[in-house]
Amino acid sequence: MRWLAISVAIVAVLSSSVSAQPRGELHLFVPCGMIVPFQRLKTEFERQTGIKLRITYDNGVMLVRRIREKGERPDILVAPGELEIQQLLRDGFIDPKSVVTFGTFKLILVVPARNRAGIQSLNDLLKPSVRRIVIADPKLNSVGYYAQQALMNLGLWEKLKGKIVTHWHAQEAVNYVCMGRVDAGIYYATCPFDSAPEKVMSPNYKIVAEFPEGSYPPVKVQAGMLKTSKNKAAAQRFLKFLVEPKTQKLLAELGIPNFKAKAGSIRTNLKGK
Template sequence: MERKRIFNSIVAAAVALTLLISWNLFPSVSPTTAQQRTSLTVSAAISLSQALGEIKTVYQSSNPNITITYNFGASGALKQQIQQGAPVDVFLSAATQQMNELQQSNLLINDTRRNLLTNRLVLITPKNGVALSDFKQLTDVRIKKIAIGEPKSVPVGQYAQEMLTKLGLWQQLQPKLVLGNNVRQVLTFVESGNVDAGIVYATDAKASDKVTVLLTAAENLHSPIVYPLAVIRNSRNPGAAKAFVDFLAGDRAKIVFQKYGFGIVR
């Protein structure tokens, strides 16, 4: 009799537990929900896309609860998105101008801003294109179209305009210029043979086997090519964003950036 009473009690307890679970009255915790997941949106100059893609894999392998989403584009366009309230946690620009404007608008967490990388400006042509030994030869009749970034919103175009102006070529070359929305579009124009030459970053040229690098611009012909980064003031996850910025400035990320041809700010 005693055994039967114990058995009935166990059955009753099991039924009650089943009902609690089915009615969602019994809290359940799984290993995947026990640890809080965090998402970061990183807006970055498109010239960084390959390097940051590899860095994302490295970072998330040791930080599995951090999900990183990249938004690549021209630095000027990305800056405008942030000014208009886009939900961005971290911004990496290909020039200081865009970062300065965000800082002046109090849109950055100031102590997170730092200069991260450098780059060089190069003249490229399609494979087996016209051979040039001087930027002034861009005026040659054989060169009918030259691709550069839109100077007002694309930093590589700004640097190209500065260089061509210092060389006294800007006005003369106006009829030949084809403007790209970002540096990768400029590269594509050259790769496809739709233009005879283009001015891009050395890192973008390095990533393509369809172009030839003819010349590297002297650094005194344009503003220093510097990539600053910072956490955006309206970041939804400022702590995680700061940690990611610190990682980007660390030794592991520097190895990746250098692999893709970027210089490191000392």
């Protein structure tokens, strides 16, 4: 009887341990420029934890709007920079204690393959032959915000703002260059060129310059849990998974370099939607 009682106790402990593990399904909102790495992360996370991931891919601005204006409630929002996360933190949608920084990007200058304006450097943007430079709308997109900050810090913004055109959809801003509709564009180095190449309308582009380190705030690729998450334990487990060494190595291989803490971040009083 004594051995039977011990066996029952062991089974009870093991059962409670198993039941304590996060289970069920998580719904993620992920920018469409990160399809390749997150499809791999989905496979790895599900294999390791048994938790199912349902991922909605869309433009970052649209993901924010779907939460703010359409009432959609994923468990986690992934963002290509701080701007989108800060908008939802300010509006009270995201738990501030949950936010993790799991990657970064560098800014690059891209031109159409033909490069009729003859751009070879950042200073070449000042040439009269350069008429249109596209960036994502800096009020709505992290990549556009960082682009504007870089130009301002390099003393180029005031000189170039008459040439700047913006688009609310970051991916469309990329396609403006690929289609030759502008002379140059400013984007992230690997997103979407490496992390979602199928989203790039044409391979007809060239990278001609990288913005110097320190000319813009460190880009923080982030994720945060919504306060309304129906599976908080699983959401916290996924956020922890994002910064684990094996995941970080995989992300770096798939176009989202690891973030190294540096001074500086977005400090903004965002207004409006």
